[in-house]
Each structure stands twice: as C-alpha cells, then as structure tokens.
Amino acid sequence: MKAPERNTLPKEKHTVFSGGAKRHDRKPPVFLVPRELLDLVAETRMRAELKYGFGNWKLGDRLFFVDCLSHAIVHLIDAPSEAEGEDFRTHLAHAACNLAFIAWALDRGIVTVDDFRKAAELYAATETGM
Numbered sequence: 001m002k003a004p005e006r007n008t009l010p011k012e013k014h015t016v017f018s019g020g021a022k023r024h025d026r027k028p029p030v031f032l033v034p035r036e037l038l039d040l041v042a043e044t045r046m047r048a049e050l051k052y053g054f055g056n057w058k059l060g061d062r063l064f065f066v067d068c069l070s071h072a073i074v075h076l077i078d079a080p081s082e083a084e085g086e087d088f089r090t091h092l093a094h095a096a097c098n099l100a101f102i103a104w105a106l107d108r109g110i111v112t113v114d115d116f117r118k119a120a121e122l123y124a125a126t127e128t129g130m
Contacts, residue, residue, distance in 0.1 A: 040089060040092060040093035040096060043093065044090075044093040044094060044096075057101050058104075060105070060110075062105075062110060062115055065101060066115050068098040068099075068101045069098070069099075069102060069116060070119075071094075071098050072094070072096075072099050075091040075095040075098070076091065076092070078091055
C-alpha cells in the first residue's frame with residue numbers, strides 16, 4: 001500500500017447509515033490536537049461562560065473578532081511575565097480561545113482576512129505617525 005503524499009487529506013468519504021441517512025466524513029480527527037490544548041481551552045471557556053453568559057463571544061461583530069487577534073497577541077506577550085497573578089498557561093489558554101473565535105468567525109463570513117489586513121495597515125500608520 002502506497003503512503004499518502006505529505007500535506008494532503010484523504011478523499012472525502014460518505015457514511016451511509018442503516019436507515020439510509022448519509023453523512024460526509026470530513027471532520028478532522030480531534031485526537032490530532034494535543035490533549036493539553038483541549039483542556040486549557042475547555043477550562044477557559046467554562047469560566048467565561050459562567051462570567052459572561054453562554055455563547056457571549058458569538059455575539060461579537062467584525063470589530064470584536066479583529067480585536068481578538070490583538071488580544072491573543074497581548075496574551076502571548078504577557079504570558080512570560082505572569083502579570084496580575086495569572087500563570088503562563090492561563091495566557092496561552094486565552095490566546096488559544098481568541099484564535100478559535102477568529103477561526104469560527106472566518107468560517108461564517110463574519111470577518112475576513114482583509115479585515116485583519118486593514119487593521120494591520122491602520123496600526124502601522126499610527127505607529128509611523130501617518
């Protein structure tokens with residue numbers, strides 16, 4: 001049996017159930033994500049759900065999701081300093097959640113890659129005093 005080429009996904013398959021229902025088998029296998037990351041994100045999301053309400057982040061608009069990227073970057077920069085009593089893992093978890101929010105919004109067309117480009121250009125312009 002020939003090994004698949006690197007960086008390629010298997011062809012899409014369909015599962016047909018005994019009642020005739022069909023499903024695309026295109027979900028990536030979650031076991032490929034390190035368990036530690038899943039745990040960090042789940043713990044962070046549980047705390048946020050209690051604090052802000054269930055699914056609060058899904059109510060965000062385009063600006064909210066663009067801000068998620070800068071917020072994730074800030075968490076990664078602050079992580080080593082353990083600012084305000086938060087530990088390194090907490091900052092990593094918040095960054096991962098923000099990146100997941102962005103992926104969710106991109107998939108639904110709430111935000112586009114161009115929105116992030118525009119934000120980066122505005123930031124660069126303010127940094128150079130233009």
